[in-house]
Amino acid sequence: MTCILQLGPLSERFNRTLAAEHEVLPIWQADAEALLAEHAQRIEVVVTSARFGCSAALIERLPRLRAICSFGVGYDSIDVAAARACGIPVSNTPDVLNDCVADLAFGLLIDCARQMSRADRFVRDGNWGRAQLPLGHRVSGKRLGILGLGRIGAAIARRSSGFEMQVRYHNRRPLAGCDYVYEASLHELARWSDFLIVACPGGENTRNLVDRPVMDALGSQGVLINVSRGSVIDEPALVSALQDGRLGGAGLDVYVHEPQVPPALLEMPNVVLLPHIGSATEETRLAMEELLFDNLRSFLERGEMLTAV
Ligand code: 8YV
Numbered sequence: 001m002t003c004i005l006q007l008g009p010l011s012e013r014f015n016r017t018l019a020a021e022h023e024v025l026p027i028w029q030a031d032a033e034a035l036l037a038e039h040a041q042r043i044e045v046v047v048t049s050a051r052f053g054c055s056a057a058l059i060e061r062l063p064r065l066r067a068i069c070s071f072g073v074g075y076d077s078i079d080v081a082a083a084r085a086c087g088i089p090v091s092n093t094p095d096v097l098n099d100c101v102a103d104l105a106f107g108l109l110i111d112c113a114r115q116m117s118r119a120d121r122f123v124r125d126g127n128w129g130r131a132q133l134p135l136g137h138r139v140s141g142k143r144l145g146i147l148g149l150g151r152i153g154a155a156i157a158r159r160s161s162g163f164e165m166q167v168r169y170h171n172r173r174p175l176a177g178c179d180y181v182y183e184a185s186l187h188e189l190a191r192w193s194d195f196l197i198v199a200c201p202g203g204e205n206t207r208n209l210v211d212r213p214v215m216d217a218l219g220s221q222g223v224l225i226n227v228s229r230g231s232v233i234d235e236p237a238l239v240s241a242l243q244d245g246r247l248g249g250a251g252l253d254v255y256v257h258e259p260q261v262p263p264a265l266l267e268m269p270n271v272v273l274l275p276h277i278g279s280a281t282e283e284t285r286l287a288m289e290e291l292l293f294d295n296l297r298s299f300l301e302r303g304e305m306l307t308a309v
Contacts, residue, residue: 002300003042005062008052010071014289018047036061045069045296050092051258053077059086067299071292072279073097073152075309076203076229091295091305095151096287101278102155105197105227108251109144111272112223113137113195118269137221140164145193147186147210148200148228149175156197168192171200186210190217195225202229210234215241223249227278230256239264242271253278 004022009015018024024047025039043062048054050072056079059065068083068090075092083090111117114136122133140163146153149169157167157180167180170189174182183189186209190196196218200206210224210233218224224247226233235256241247242265249270255261258276265271279288291307298306 002044003039004045004047005039005043007046007048007054010049011285011289014071014292017289017293045299047071047292047296048078050074050077054083055079056082059083059088067091067296067305069292069296069299069305071288074202074229076201076231078309080309089299089305090309091292091299091307092309093288093291094307096291097279097284098151098155100281100284101152101199101227102159104253104274104278105152105156105199105225106159108225108227108253108272108274109195109197109223110139112225112249112251112270113139113142115269117272142166142194143168143192145169145183145189145196146180147189147196147198147232149178149180150199150201152227153197153199156199186214187217190214190222191219193218193222195223198224198226198228198232200228200232202231206232208232208234210238212237212241215247218247220245221248223251225251227253230254230258235262238262242268 002022005025005027008028025035027035040061041063044064044066046054046065046068048068048070050070054068059079059082065088068078068088070078070090070092073092073094075090078090080090119133122128142165144160144165144167146157146167146169149157149171153169160167168183168189169180170183170186198210212234215237238250239262242250251272253274254276261273265273279285295306298304
């Protein structure tokens with residue numbers, strides 16, 4: 001039995017399976033300081049998630065720590081550099097969530113353009129037959145810009161072909177053998193796009209990449225979609241671009257200070273707000289749990305992570 005520090009609750013099923021196989025210390029159920037004072041010397045693995053993260057301060061307090069296994073593809077909340085400096089591998093759960101996150105990105109895009117959430121509220125409020133819902137915008141044949149043509153970005157791009165959309169992308173570098181047009185400048189990509197979907201990783205390298213000039217380039221008819229991390233968009237600049245009508249609309253699954261949503265956004269009919277549910281399907285969450293377990297078992301049995309970051 002390995003002594004595992006679990007930093008936050010995952011599904012009941014996951015928590016049960018982990019606790020059946022190992023000695024699990026659920027830090028959120030305890031006085032964290034007391035738990036660490038008593039057990040820090042014995043903890044060998046940290047199980048966490050993109051949401052709960054793992055700080056350098058915690059890593060430094062665990063002298064016998066050998067591995068960090070995280071639930072989620074993003075690892076901007078985990079101090080990977082600090083782990084590396086101690087020779088501690090970190091695993092995440094890539095690929096298994098690509099389809100569901102891409103589906104959600106496309107759902108947000110269509111919702112924003114066709115005002116589905118707004119129309120649903122219109123019906124529920126008893127306005128059908130009494131008031132007029134403004135017209136939405138066409139999706140098919142439009143221009144789709146993707147910031148971050150990685151695994152999720154590529155799945156988004158594939159979906160767009162059914163809508164006969166043109167696709168361009170911006171990454172730090174062009175992808176070899178990629179048929180989509182590369183825009184070296186995010187600003188130019190935004191200027192070209194009808195819809196701009198943010199699908200790049202979070203963290204310091206991408207903080208506030210989508211700033212006021214980029215939003216202004218996307219323009220008063222443009223729609224910004226974010227399924228990545230709130231940190232990639234300058235959130236106050238987003239609020240003022242929407243307030244001023246310099247940006248046409250936004251579909252957001254992620255925010256800078258989750259679960260807080262900037263209050264001004266709640267009042268805006270041209271904004272669709274989701275509570276970070278990109279990977280939140282039964283199928284994908286099960287696959288993410290299984291991949292975390294596979295990483296953990298592979299590490300404990302062979303000293304190898306299957307999907308190390
Ligand atoms: C999850 C995510 O909601 O994979 C990620 O990076 O942000 C989402 O899939 C998250 O891992 C839950 O903590």
